[in-house]
Amino acid sequence: MTAAPLVGIIANPASGKDIRRLIALGSSIDNNEKINIVRRMLAGLDALGVAAVAYMPDTYGIVQRAAAAMTLRLDVSPLPMACIGVPGDSEEAARRLADMDAAVILTLGGDGTNRVVARGCGATPLVAVSTGTNNVFPRLVEGTLAGLAAAAVAIGAAPEATIRRQPCLAIAIDGERRDLALIDAVTTRQGWIGARAVWRPDDIREVVLSRVPSAAIGLASLGAVLLPEARGGDTGAYIVVDQIAPHRVLAPLAPGVLSEIGIASARTLAPGDEVILRPGPCTIALDGEREIELLDDRAAATVTLVPDGPRLVDIDAAVNAAAAAGVFRVA
């Protein structure tokens, strides 16, 4: 660990505001609350002696506004980049932080935000705080604790064991790597990307999961419902949906939305397994948001379960490790 560890912050000003507040009961996280969360993070980082924070200068100025109202020992500086309010901003910020050898990156967003960060952050570990809608990857956690956990990693008080490689899904079209998903890749019958969310059971064709979480919101919930024996392990899942199939299950497809889903088949995936998606025009949703329009019915889309995706800090474990290392002793 370097003498003056750098911590990155990527706060997505657009998370927590999409159509899922209308078609579902998604929580609304306004940017003022994100500023509050960042303040708590900065307090935690500052208290444990982190020297420098570099942040994505998002279009709202979340981190800038947070820092402006605080007296801090640590240096808080924007990354030298211009944000224009697109997902690529977060990817670019993650890439820059990785290039600067940041010890850890704090993210504020949902699965979608962390997916974009994961495209750029390489091996830099993430402390992911949920301010989005579907949140399997990030945690709903108090910002102070997230700041302390990130600080523990940055100052070397949290051992490698508190950071875990997360599985992810690699999406390829005609053999060419196209994108990744942290939790789920879903083919839908919807003809456009539009408002992005996926919430109508009739629209869903196939669901590929990077993991089978024990309790999850969104498409990932199907894994726990259908393959309970695989929960918590290193297996993923491949589920084919057919609304006229006799096998039907109830699943929370979105916050407050419990839907009946007809299931044609469901099986687990081992690390490295590849799924060839069924042919035909579709949109592919990644982590709950339609991202890829596939128009050519001859295109071969595949999804591969990759065991060594982004590295995620276990917040509880990192804070516990810091305590065990005596970081919180003041006398």
Add this chain to the structure above:
Amino acid sequence: MSATQSAAPAALDRDQLLDMYRRMVEIRQFEDAAGKNFAAGMIPGFVHLYAGEEAVAVGVCSHLTDRDYITSTHRGHGHCIAKGVDIPGMVAELMGKSTGVCKGKGGSMHIADLHKGMLGANGIVGGGFPLACGAALTAKTLGTGGVAVCFFGDGASNQGTFHEGLNLAAIWKLPVVFVCENNGYAEATPVHYHCSATDIANRAGAYEIPGVVVDGLDLFAVYEAAGEAIERARRGEGPTLLEAKTYRYYGHFQGDQVTYRTEEELARFRDRDAIQAVRDFITERSLATADELNAIDQDVTAELDAAWDDAKAAPFPAPEETLTDVYVAY
């Protein structure tokens, strides 16, 4: 709350898509011609042009029929066209001619067509909120099944009427959808300067109604979100605040020197042009060829040219008609 209900159509057929494309082109060409003819001195008063924001008006109004109401703003031509107001009548209205939809007495900023449920452009910033609530109360009281859509800008969200309107609509569960066209500027003032929180949709929380941000340059994103909000209103579940992030190509008004934004910013938004995106969508799916879309463009141009020629030839209202067809009698 019946969050699982979703009545908005998940797809559009070819005819619907081409109709929406045509509406967007009509708005763009109408505004381009209005800008040119205003500069030529043919239009009295002011014009505020909607070019660049077409996906919002068309994405929303495609869900509406004549039983539904809209209230508009000073930038109202696009809303009129999307709601089905007669285009030659609009051209004549801009010129103040007696063949205009308001017999030449409304002009650009007071253009209205009650038969189409278009309750009027409005020179008063924030003037639409109480009108939309009143129209929605009418629909609710009479049980027509109609909804009211209130278009407004980011600047209007700082008016008292915004808060009064949202509160009234929330407590009475009025079938109204508030559509904020956040184009980044209130006249010349950037939204981050005039708004403490630049996502207008977040203000919905203060009134316990849904607030959603949508990409206003994406016809399909607007169409989906507006469809859900409108169907929710029709089901009697109350108002929604829908914020479309959009951009206007022209200045606040024609003649505005636009010193408050950069050419680079404008170019970045023009690169994401909403009409071009719909053209690409249609041609990539082989729903129509580029030539077929060009033919639509040319057809719109011919109609507009004829409308301007007719309006130029039409008479102004006679002096003795000064006090007819106006709201106030003296």
